[in-house]
Amino acid sequence: MIWNLFLAFIPLVLSVWLFRSRRKNLGAWGLGFMALFACIPPNSNYLKSFLKVLISKITNISLLELGLVFILGIIPLGIWLFRSKIGRSVLWWLGFVLFYGFLPNAPYLLTDVIHLIDDIRTIQSIWIITLVLFPVYIFVILAGFEAYVISLINLGQHLHRVGKSQWILGVELITHLLSAIGIYWGRFLRFNTWDFITQPDYLLTRGVEELLGKQPLVIMTITFVVLTGLYWLMKRVTLGFVRRANDTINVRQSISN
Template sequence: MKSELIELIARVLEVLRINMRWMTWNLFLAFIPLALSMWLFRTKRGRSWVWWLGFLVFYAFLPNAPYLLTDVIHLIDDIRNIQSVWMITLVIIPVYLLVILSGFQAYVISLINLGYYLHRISKSQWIIAVELITHALCALGIYWGRFLRFNSWDFITQPDALLTRGIEETLGKQPLLIIAVTFIILVGLYWIMKRVTLGFINQLNNTTTIQSESVNSHRPKAE
């Protein structure tokens, strides 16, 4: 019994070690558009050529954030390798949930920042349309990444292959169906997570305001 437990723990640690490599890399790619969204949309700067270059890079890397949703396919292999309900439930699944939710949260905050920017430049009426277009582009990017194995930097390293092979192999009935389903999933999850995130931000702001008012009310008045 003891040797079996040691073997199981060793197997779980090996699975986590292997997973940490691709999970860390995919999370790094997911947080690139988040960092760019803070720079592009939360700071007051003019739309110079540097800004537009950053904007293009932002959209090139943005599909990496929701792409983590598709990494759930690796969970199936991990379940087969470990075959322990407790280890799967208490270790493997929580790790996957943390990584996937972190990636998707980066996607949500990135689009919230974009919406904030549109509101700031008096283009609030464009927010929903821009979000839907972004979901569609990311659904396409996820398909290219998962099935055609393209990367964000292929826009620079092999743009011809990206356009020719990417378009040719996307126009089939099955690829379009996969992209459509992915789009629907992105719209639904984003709608939920956006409201949860904005609700949390509003609650945090309200709490900060109440605390600030409480501190000010206890300050002695100047004579």
């Protein structure tokens, strides 16, 4: 669960780098990185395993994987070369791809309620369940989903800043849909973000096959509706806190002046 929370904060940090002014948001940068590193599991086997798999795939890359790497490299490069007026570098587009690749990990934490049920059945003490288990799960799930909300708010602010405010709702709905697909792939097919690198051919083949089934469509539709509703609610709450904080700061500044 803590590892999933770590993955949920990756798109949050990326959203600060991609969609906000780094010079004017040093506090947001610091908070994001503190939250990111605070959630890193103490076990370093994750990194070692990932590096081993990455080295193995580089030395034994398939044609499909090579094609994916080529596409993901050429598209950002082409945009950078032929539309340089938008001021986007190859590094920015790579970060954008990583942002959407990791983003479903944030709302995925909602499905950790399944583990809560299992833990309740295992733990005998009602005090541990009430005072430890419930608070931990509530914090982790809310923190993960709030990371999702803030990430999309940052994306929306970026679209507003570049004069594409009319795209915000559509981008949010498409993101909810992609996240619903990602949640289904992760919870039921047991895929994760690293599979886009380690086994993209199997992920795409199996994932697309599952999308055509009746039961997966029902599950993803329900997930999409839940994500849309919760996001709408949490976005209002988050923006309300931000406005209140800004009003408080403005009042204090006016008093001091």
